[in-house]
Amino acid sequence: MAFVLAHAPHNVSHPNVEFTRPTTTTSPKVPVDDFSWPRYGFDAARTRVYSGPDPAEPPLHVGWRFQDFALLEFPPVIYQNRLYLIDDDGSAKALNKHTGQKLWETKVGTLAAASPALGISQGLMYVSLLSTNRHPGSTPGNGRFAALSMKTGAVVWSRPIPPGTESSPIAWGNAVYFGDQGGTVYSLNATTGRVNWTYHASAAVKGGLALSNGDVYFGDYSGRAYALNAATGHQVWAVNTNGADLGFGSGNFYSTPAVAFGRVYIGNTDGRVYSFAQKTGQLAWATSTGAYVYASPAVQDTPGLGPTVYLGSYDGNFYAFNAQSGAIRWKHPAGGKISGSATIVGNVVYYSDLGTKTTAGLNVRTGRQVFSFPDGAFNPVVCDDTGTIYLSGYTTLYQMLPARH
16 A cells, blocks of 8 residues: 555656747638638647637627537538538538538448548548447447548448547548557558558557657557657557556546647546657656546647646546646636537637536636537537637537627
8 A cells, every 4th residue: 555655646747858949930821711620639730729810709609500419529620611520320411611501411330439530632531430330339349431522422432440440530641540449540541541551559549649740649548658650650659657657557548639849748537637758758747637538638839828738627627737847827617527628719718518518618828717608518619710610519510600790
C-alpha cells in the first residue's frame, strides 16, 4: 500500500520540454462558396479551432432543424453548400447547408460513431463503420471502411474491417488514415482503397489520428501514445503513460489528439490530460481532472491569455489549461459529465454536456458562460465562413444564426 500511494500517477509538469512559441499569422481568404471543414477537428492537426473570417458570435437563434431520428454522436463536415454526416445507425447523408434539405442518403452500415472525412480532390466522403451486422448491439464487429461519392452518395469502394472502426478518418493528399478496434492503423490509397501500409498498436485505436509535419499521432486503449511517419507507417516514437510504466491501470486513450506548439495534447480515462513533445514523445505534463477524459482537446493561442488547451471531463467541469505547463487557467462547472469534444469559434469555446443534454458556450479568456442551448450530448458545433454554426443535438441538427442574420 505504501508503494502504491508513493508511486501512483500524479500531476507532472516539465514546462521546459520543447515548446514552440506561436507566431502571428493572417487567416487566408477563402473563395466564395469554396469553404471546407473536411474532417473532425477542422484542420489536419485536429486543433478544433475555426480560424477563418466572419466567426459567428452569440446571441444565436435557430434557422432550420433537421431531425435525423438517430443519435448524432459526431458532427458533420462541410464542403461548399453541403453538410455531410453519418449517424450512429450507419446512415450517411448530405444536406443543403442553407435549407437543411436532405440531398441523398445511403445506408452503409448498422453502427457508426465517427465523423466522416472528405477527400475533396477525389470527390469522396470516407466513413468508418463499427458494424454492418443486423443486430450490432448483440453481435458487434464485421465493420467496414467505405468511400462514397460526395455528389450522389453511391459507394465507390469499400473494404471490410473485421473488428470494426470508430476512428474518425483523415484524408490528406491521396491517402486516408484511421485505426480500428483490433489496434491496426491503416493508410489507404484515397482513390482506390488499396492498402499503403498498416501498423499494429498494442490495443484498440478508437480516436482519430492527427497529422502534422509528415507524421500521424494517436493513442490506444493500452494507454500508449504514438507517432508514425505518415508516408511509410514507420514508428517515430511510442510512449506509455506513467501508470503503465509502473504496472498500474494506465487508462485508455479514446481522445483524438491535437498537435500545436511542438506538442501533442490528448485526454485519458485515467482522469488526466497529457502533453508530449511532438518530436520525441517526451512527457511534458500530465494534469489530473479527477475523472474520465474522453474528450478531444481544442488548442489555440488565445489573445490575452496565451497558448491554451480546452476540454471537459467526466468530473463535471470544463477546463482551460496552460498549454506549456499544464496549469489550470480556469475551470467552469458544467453541471454534468462531459464526454464529447469542444470547438472554438471566434471568442467562444462550445461544449455539450452528456449529463444534462445541453450545449454551452464560454468566453475563451475568462470561462464566463455566454451561450446555452437545450439540446446536445457529445460534439457540439462546426461552422462555415458565412457566420453560421451547425449544432448537433441528440438526434437533431440545427442551423444556428447570429443576430445579424
